[in-house]
Amino acid sequence: MMNNICKQFRCVTNRSVWASRPVVLSKSYSSKVKDLKTDLADGPGLDSFISGDASLTYTGTLKKQKGERLRLPPWLKREIPVGKNYSSIKEKLRKLNLHTVCEEARCPNMGECWGGGEHETATATIMVLGDQCTRGCRFCSVKTSRAPPPPDKDEPVNTAKAITEWDLDYVVLTSVDRDDLPDGGSGHIAETVIEIKKRKPDMLVECLTPDFRGNKKAVEVIVDSGLDVFAHNVETVEELQKFVRDPRANYQQSLNVLEHAKLYKPSLVTKTSLMLGLGEKDEEVKKVMEDLRKIGVDCLTLGQYMQPTKRHLSVKEYLTPEKYQYWASVGDKMGFAYTASGPLVRSSYKAGEYFIKNLLQRRQPVS
Numbered sequence: 513m514m515n516n517i518c519k520q521f522r523c524v525t526n527r528s529v530w531a532s533r534p535v536v537l538s539k540s541y542s543s544k545v546k547d548l549k550t551d552l553a554d555g556p557g558l559d560s561f562i563s564g565d566a567s568l569t570y571t572g573t574l575k576k577q578k579g580e581r582l583r584l585p586p587w588l589k590r591e592i593p594v595g596k597n598y599s600s601i602k603e604k605l606r607k608l609n610l611h612t613v614c615e616e617a618r619c620p621n622m623g624e625c626w627g628g629g630e631h632e633t634a635t636a637t638i639m640v641l642g643d644q645c646t647r648g649c650r651f652c653s654v655k656t657s658r659a660p661p662p663p664d665k666d667e668p669v670n671t672a673k674a675i676t677e678w679d680l681d682y683v684v685l686t687s688v689d690r691d692d693l694p695d696g697g698s699g700h701i702a703e704t705v706i707e708i709k710k711r712k713p714d715m716l717v718e719c720l721t722p723d724f725r726g727n728k729k730a731v732e733v734i735v736d737s738g739l740d741v742f743a744h745n746v747e748t749v750e751e752l753q754k755f756v757r758d759p760r761a762n763y764q765q766s767l768n769v770l771e772h773a774k775l776y777k778p779s780l781v782t783k784t785s786l787m788l789g790l791g792e793k794d795e796e797v798k799k800v801m802e803d804l805r806k807i808g809v810d811c812l813t814l815g816q817y818m819q820p821t822k823r824h825l826s827v828k829e830y831l832t833p834e835k836y837q838y839w840a841s842v843g844d845k846m847g848f849a850y851t852a853s854g855p856l857v858r859s860s861y862k863a864g865e866y867f868i869k870n871l872l873q874r875r876q877p878v879s
Contacts, residue, residue, distance in 0.1 A: 585830045637684040637720070638675065640667055640704055641697045645688035647758035651747070651787065653820035654688060663693070663700050672707030676715065682867065683708065684743075686720035691760065696722055698730035702737035709738045716740045716867065718783070720859060726765045728772050735777050741811070741867065742773040743783040745859050746804075749796035756790060756825065771807035781849070781867075783811035785859035788839075790817050791828040797839065801846055810849040811867075814839050815857035831855065849874075 644660035645652075664670075675683050685704055690697040698721075705717050718741035724730035735742060748756045750763040766784075774782050784804060786797065797814075804812060814836065819827050836853040843851025850870045 582827050582830060585832075637686055638671060639686050639688065640671060641687040641690050641700055643688065646691040647689045647760060649747075649757045649761070650825045651756055651790075651817060651820075653824065659692060660688070660690065663690075663697065668700065668704040668707050671704050672711055675708055676711040680715065682716045682718070684718045684720055685739075687722060689722040689758075689760075691725065695733070696724035696727060696730050698724060698727075698733040702733045705734075705737035705739050718743055718867070720745065721769070723761055723765050723769050725760065726768055728768075731769055731772050732776055735773055735780060739780075741781045741783055742770075743785075743811075743859065744769050744773075745785040746770075746800060747785070748787055748790055749792040749800050751796055752790055752792060756787075767803060767807060770804070770809055774808040778808075781810045782808065783813070783859075784809055785813040785815070787817040788814055788831050788836075789827050789829045790825065798842065801843060801848075805846050805848070811870075812843055812848050812851050812853075813857050813859050814843075814851070814853040815859075816855040 641663050642660050644655045644657040646656070646658065646660065648656045671685075685701060687697055687701055701719060701721065705719065708715060708717055717739045719734055719737075719739045720743040721731075721734055723744060744766060746763060746766045747753075747761075753761070753763045770782050770784060773780060786800060788797070801812065816831060817825075817827060819825060833855060836855060836857075840851045840853035843853065850867075
């Protein structure tokens, strides 16, 4: 008891000593305060904001400094637009117990894609094979499980019925990784595509597939289903693969999947996606783009990585819109059919709009 009293006395004494000492600001802190006062004095006043003449530029840090969390830049802050189809699609999803990667991955473009956006090309990304993945990539917020429930045998038909009744122009089918299944779930995905095409042949279908652990037969099953676009994401540059993706995934395996789909059916449109802001270097991004063109990948999307929760990888850098424009121009010069590049672009973002636009351009007669 005496020891506790002594400890408390020392604590109180220390507090009183520190409280009696004068506060001395460090030279660097004083300098920062002085600079801030100068900036405020030189900046716009209240009358400027009222008149609408105030001009502000973002001066926050774009690259992560040691021990600090990056602030979200203004070009990534947005209201979620809700189009005419948004509420209807969401209500039907709940009734049919269907999953979308839009919701599972907390995509900021969900309302815009479902609603049709500016050009009213409504696109939805449906996730089949359940909502539990056998892998645990460090960037992804989809739930993980070593033993997910078996696939719903009625899901392909139910999904096709629902999708073909909605006012959609383009659908993206994706799935969790199912390493627990002998075929990785490829047969289930293919059956869903077949059921959709059976009911609505003119609907454009893209499959954003897993890598099936490199199983080429599984890739062929998907290609034979009658889909319009075969997509598989390499996710990040080769140098960061082991830090970002599950150990069962790797760069070369992803390239092999994309290459085999193209070799098996050369007329098929192939597509992949890269997240930026994970610490990659420009030369590494360019190397990925070169590798993709070597194997005939047609379409590429590049977008900003956004940390879904505190448990996931943190953002290393927020790239500016100008930087994304630069990568778009690089992609065009390299010969991609289209390169969708922007801070909020995702692998399925406005997929239908980009694809249809490119398709129409290709069909235009050469003058």
